[in-house]
Amino acid sequence: MSATFTPKTVAEVVHLVQWARQTRTPLYPVSRGLNWGYGSSSPVVDGCAVVDLSGMREIRNKTEISARNPVAVIEPGVTQGDLHDHLAEHHPDLTFNVTGSGRQTSVLGNALDRGVGYIGPRKEDIYGLEFVDGQGRVFETGFRRLGEHSPLAHTHPYGLGPMLDGLLSQSNFGIVTSACFRLLPRRPREAAVSFSLREPKDLGAFLDALIAMKREGLLATVTHAGNRARTQATLTYGLSKYLAAECGLRGEALERAAVQALRLVAPYEWTALGSVMGSAGQLRATLKEIDARSRRWARVRVVTEERLRLGYAVLHRLRWLPAARAQAAAIAAIRPLQGLARGVPTDAPIDNLLWKFGRPELPAEHLDRSRCGLLFINPALPADGGFVARLMDELDRLAATFGHTLNTTINIETPTSVVAVINLLFDRADPQAVAQAHRCADALYRCIDASGLSVYRARADMMADVVARNPAYWALVRSLKDVLDPQGVIAPGRYCPA
Numbered sequence: 004m005s006a007t008f009t010p011k012t013v014a015e016v017v018h019l020v021q022w023a024r025q026t027r028t029p030l031y032p033v034s035r036g037l038n039w040g041y042g043s044s045s046p047v048v049d050g051c052a053v054v055d056l057s058g059m060r061e062i063r064n065k066t067e068i069s070a071r072n073p074v075a076v077i078e079p080g081v082t083q084g085d086l087h088d089h090l091a092e093h094h095p096d097l098t099f100n101v102t103g104s105g106r107q108t109s110v111l112g113n114a115l116d117r118g119v120g121y122i123g124p125r126k127e128d129i130y131g132l133e134f135v136d137g138q139g140r141v142f143e144t145g146f147r148r149l150g151e152h153s154p155l156a157h158t159h160p161y162g163l164g165p166m167l168d169g170l171l172s173q174s175n176f177g178i179v180t181s182a183c184f185r186l187l188p189r190r191p192r193e194a195a196v197s198f199s200l201r202e203p204k205d206l207g208a209f210l211d212a213l214i215a216m217k218r219e220g221l222l223a224t225v226t227h228a229g230n231r232a233r234t235q236a237t238l239t240y241g242l243s244k245y246l247a248a249e250c251g252l253r254g255e256a257l258e259r260a261a262v263q264a265l266r267l268v269a270p271y272e273w274t275a276l277g278s279v280m281g282s283a284g285q286l287r288a289t290l291k292e293i294d295a296r297s298r299r300w301a302r303v304r305v306v307t308e309e310r311l312r313l314g315y316a317v318l319h320r321l322r323w324l325p326a327a328r329a330q331a332a333a334i335a336a337i338r339p340l341q342g343l344a345r346g347v348p349t350d351a352p353i354d355n356l357l358w359k360f361g362r363p364e365l366p367a368e369h370l371d372r373s374r375c376g377l378l379f380i381n382p383a384l385p386a387d388g389g390f391v392a393r394l395m396d397e398l399d400r401l402a403a404t405f406g407h408t409l410n411t412t413i414n415i416e417t418p419t420s421v422v423a424v425i426n427l428l429f430d431r432a433d434p435q436a437v438a439q440a441h442r443c444a445d446a447l448y449r450c451i452d453a454s455g456l457s458v459y460r461a462r463a464d465m466m467a468d469v470v471a472r473n474p475a476y477w478a479l480v481r482s483l484k485d486v487l488d489p490q491g492v493i494a495p496g497r498y499c500p501a
């Protein structure tokens with residue numbers, strides 16, 4: 004068991020670092036520690052003290068946030084839920100890049116781990132980092148070093164001179180105690196577009212069409228293409244909850260109705276969800292163009308919050324009819340997910356996992372108390388549909404040899420880059436299932452590596468192979484670490500082995 008410290012201020016973090024230097028106890032910082040699928044809050048080496056920063060939960064510049072100053076200076080403990088609720092109450096004209104993880108996950112820890120939100124990679128959203136290094140010194144990056152009262156402190160992301168921000172992400176070079184986080188203006192109109200790919204064999208061409216639409220700015224956010232296993236894993240609980248609570252279904256009748264509703268949302272193997280934003284006129288023209296480009300491969304549906312609200316109101320009243328019931332259930336299940344692109348975080352995907360593993364009563368933040376075992380294997384991919392489709396096929400076939408079905412989303416995250424988020428689910432109370440899942444994850448990783456690719460976010464057990472591939476690069480990383488933390492006070496992290 005590691006000791007855990009819960010500092011509340013920067014001064015307390017500095018004090019902890021000084022104590023760690025004297026006692027030679029490596030420190031392992033986490034913001035909320037909900038890094039499920041990558042090791043949660045567990046340190047990578049034994050003998051560490053965990054620095055749990057969840058008690059540093061201030062939005063420091065609350066009174067200065069406005070449409071003209073769309074920046075929140077946040078501490079590590081600020082959750083997605085905190086930021087959303089604050090903006091909803093005080094600045095409904097502003098939103099931000101939320102992830103599909105729970106409401107209680109952090110904004111800053113996720114960005115430092117280079118997580119990906121519905122608008123894009125979170126790394127792009129943070130700058131002006133305040134951090135404590137391994138010698139107990141406090142630094143600010145960019146123009147924040149001029150002092151909080153400088154007019155440039157929270158407005159210029161780059162500062163002057165070498166940009167040190169990158170040294171603090173996926174690293175163990177310092178303990179970040181606050182950062183500037185970009186907020187986004189709400190657009191006058193927003194709509195989600197759902198695509199159901201009719202034939203799995205067209206996945207490559209379909210992805211190329213989606214990638215082109217991202218490059219040309221037609222699809223504004225990250226477009227997620229999920230396979231059936233993933234869609235099922237994400238929606239079944241929402242569907243079943245509605246059918247049980249609102250329609251009184253139980254047992255086999257419930258299962259049959261849930262399958263019928265799932266078929267409406269995901270009628271084929273691959274379903275993608277993207278979104279468009281702009282004025283009413285821009286939206287009309289963009290949707291027309293998207294439809295023209297994709298309808299030869301996919302069934303295209305436009306989903307707006309108003310349509311869902313209206314549809315639900317009507318269909319819910321008609322729920323004694325099986326067809327209406329299925330549609331109302333589908334709306335109830337997809338609504339929280341559709342809100343993600345509009346900056347509304349949800350626990351729905353975590354609740355689904357808790358339900359699947361028999362603990363629907365647990366709050367989402369306690370996922371680790373359930374039997375849900377989860378391993379992420381997330382390859383970074385080129386923006387080449389054919390390549391991606393071939394690799395996904397190979398990984399699926401490989402996983403099947405271990406008895407696993409992969410839950411996969413292919414995310415078009417920037418105009419030039421695609422990532423896949425692949426998770427392996429297993430019962431972690433069953434030692435054989437745990438061992439088998441790890442064997443499967445290792446095989447998938449080796450296949451990714453053999454294709455000349457890498458994961459974009461790693462578990463600690465992958466890093467020996469990663470380092471072996473480019474030892475000189477990682478030796479340079481190690482020497483940079485020595486500058487800020489010569490005694491190794493901040494523990495080896497997942498990305499920076501000892």
Ligand SMILES: Cc1cc2nc3c(=O)[nH]c(=O)nc-3n(C[C@H](O)[C@H](O)[C@H](O)COP(=O)(O)OP(=O)(O)OC[C@H]3O[C@@H](n4cnc5c(N)ncnc54)[C@H](O)[C@@H]3O)c2cc1C
Nearest residue numbers: 033034035036037038102103104108109112113118119179
């Ligand atoms: C169903 C499901 C859906 C998910 N969806 C997404 C998704 O859409 N996008 C996504 O990115 N992830 C997703 N995740 C993964 C994960 O839950 C999130 O990334 C989550 O935000 C990470 O937990 P956290 O915010 O508490 O970060 P933490 O666990 O606190 O931090 C992550 C890591 O960053 C480092 N770190 C944290 N804080 C500091 C600090 N202050 N100083 C220095 N280093 C620090 C540490 O190494 C730490 O291990 C999902 C997980 C599940 C189970």
